[in-house]
Amino acid sequence: MAFEAHLSQALLLKKVVDAMKDLCKEVNFDCSETGMQVQAMDSSHVALVSLLLRESAFSEFKCERPVSLGMNVESLSKVLKMCSPSDTLKLRCNGGADTVNFQCEGSDDRIADFDLKLMNIESEHMEIPEQHYKVVAKLPSSEFQRICKDLREFGETMQVKASKEGITFSVQGDVGAGNVLLKPREADKPEDKVTLTVHEPVTVTFALRYLVNFAKAAPLCGSVELGLSPDAPLLAKYDLDNADNGHMQFYLAPKIDE
Amino acid sequence: MAFEAHLSQALLLKKVVDAMKDLCKEVNFDCSETGMQVQAMDSSHVALVSLLLRESAFSEFKCERPVSLGMNVESLSKVLKMCSPSDTLKLRCNGGADTVNFQCEGSDDRIADFDLKLMNIESEHMEIPEQHYKVVAKLPSSEFQRICKDLREFGETMQVKASKEGITFSVQGDVGAGNVLLKPREADKPEDKVTLTVHEPVTVTFALRYLVNFAKAAPLCGSVELGLSPDAPLLAKYDLDNADNGHMQFYLAPKIDE
DNA sequence: TCCCTGTTGA
DNA sequence: TCAACAGGGA
Structure with a gap:
């Protein structure tokens, strides 16, 4: 398993994706051993979203080697709607797979899972210089x-x-x-x-x-x-x-x- | 009065009609001394709705002889929107009349009533065989x-x-x-x-x-x-x-x- | 696409 | 009882 991350509360990812979905249509979730990161320009290239979820935000986090998971944000949002806020959420992605699996499990015996197709999204990885603001x-x-x-x-x-x-x-x-x-x-x-x-x-x-x-x-x-x-x-x-x-x-x- | 039925809570009929209105445009409410019944195919003939409201569901129920009340479900839904959920609702229909009267009365002194025009709806009355499901x-x-x-x-x-x-x-x-x-x-x-x-x-x-x-x-x-x-x-x-x-x-x- | 209404959860 | 989210309509 090249990548696996567990969130104890799906709510976190729901919020993050909700905040993103009106700006970006498709984004890369860049995963490395330190956590997950998204950097994406909005479609008109005026705004930029930068998300950082450190490894510590997850109850479990394993990323054998850096991988970029390109997803359609709208679809991702729909997938997360299947989760109740307090559900545990497990993200899994195998080395060569072209899908990422979301599994959410509530306190009752309901298990919902979804294989979301990954996309290749070209992204100019921007270095955002640390600014000194007036x-x-x-x-x-x-x-x-x-x-x-x-x-x-x-x-x-x-x-x-x-x-x-x-x-x-x-x-x-x-x-x-x-x-x-x-x-x-x-x-x-x-x-x-x-x-x-x-x-x-x-x-x-x-x-x-x-x-x-x-x-x-x-x-x-x-x-x-x-x-x-x-x-x-x-x-x-x-x-x-x-x-x-x-x-x-x-x-x-x-x-x-x- | 050929037909008269009182519901102590309009809510019941509201729920029932809401559930029906996206499937069927027009339905017959078949009334007999045992209660009211609806059987209707959806417009594409793939789905079937079967509603049974026994005489005991009403606080008062009188049906001198079987009568089929054909109504437009959308209109019926609008009529019922005039009722608050806890209003009492009285349905009345005279022998030869071409309308059915809805009267709803709340705990305050509000009385709303509506004469809904009846329609002639041809309906193939289906016998649904009791199934044994796997x-x-x-x-x-x-x-x-x-x-x-x-x-x-x-x-x-x-x-x-x-x-x-x-x-x-x-x-x-x-x-x-x-x-x-x-x-x-x-x-x-x-x-x-x-x-x-x-x-x-x-x-x-x-x-x-x-x-x-x-x-x-x-x-x-x-x-x-x-x-x-x-x-x-x-x-x-x-x-x-x-x-x-x-x-x-x-x-x-x-x-x-x- | 935006606004408004209704429904559900806290 | 109030606030947030979702769905439907204009």
Whole structure:
């Protein structure tokens, strides 16, 4: 068995795939002994998804040699719908096989399994340079999702403006202009905090539709970290429950003002 | 008044009609002094719906002489949407009338009523011979529905394979192949049990779209009974809450292997 | 493709 | 009782 990985809760993979499926049609799951990784551009090559599931995220993980499992995300999502959130999920793939097997087992005596056909997906493996962002903002992921959805109603482009005073999300639309300002704040629960690390104030604009998609990753993590620099891609980072187990990151190129 | 029937809960009829409406466009409700009955083929003549509501299912039931009430199921469904689930529902039909009257009354003082036009529907009344099935499987109706829906995503044809070890539902599709295995199991609640009565192992295939429709009857009963024989129609039987009050049965001709 | 409604689970 | 997910319709 060239590759075998067990998740104690199928929920993790369900969330991750849900967050991915509106952006990418087909992706490679690159498996190595350290874990699983996905890097994929969206179809219009404006956004990039980067997923890292470390070996520690799995209850069992064995990968004899690196292998790239290319899957259709929509199909994968359907396969995972067969699993209840708390089912155990086993992924298996033999050396030369052209399918990957998903087996999910609930607490009752139900065993569902699926052989998903693998695809050859050409992927330019990108090295994403570690960025130093002028602003790093951390805010509740649900709040970020809410803001993106609300502003989406009024326009396609969002301006993000961050300084020590706070972070402002703005949209100009046909029917008017809207802003949401979040000031830094303390809170009992860490995920309810809003924190800003500002080396230099930043103003930059993005296409809202991608941000709306990114924000769907909210169930992964209570808070989201936004990295912002002028004229550089935005980073939206969602840690897994335990940050050591990995994370899901989204990058989005800014809109250049006309 | 040639025919009058009262239901203490409109919910029963709502459920029954919902389960029927994706299969049949128009049906005859055959009323006699023993109760109401529907037998109808789906439009492609592959599936058959058989509903029996015994006189005991009604809080009051009077049928002076047998009468066949032909209704458009979609319209009937709309009429029943006027009723809240717990409303009392009174059906009335005069001798020569060309409408049937539905009156539903809630606990508040709301009374809604509707005269639904009757239609003349020719129906070949079929005698369904009592079958002796090689396998009778009883399983939670919600689980059956879940399986049909999940597998439907991957293909149009489902193979059902039952033996003493369990019952397996399988589908082969373009993106892969899936199986769900249910083993016999005990449970506290009777409807959560999975039981198999096997005289002879059976493998038989069906068009999933009909099974998905059948499975919509799940709200009628916590468990469903599947009757299977090689090369014979499948039976899916849903008892009413009290089995003495009647049942809803679906039959589906198998797909013949090419 | 997006929106809305209904259903199910927490 | 409230929130999230899924399915159907426009």
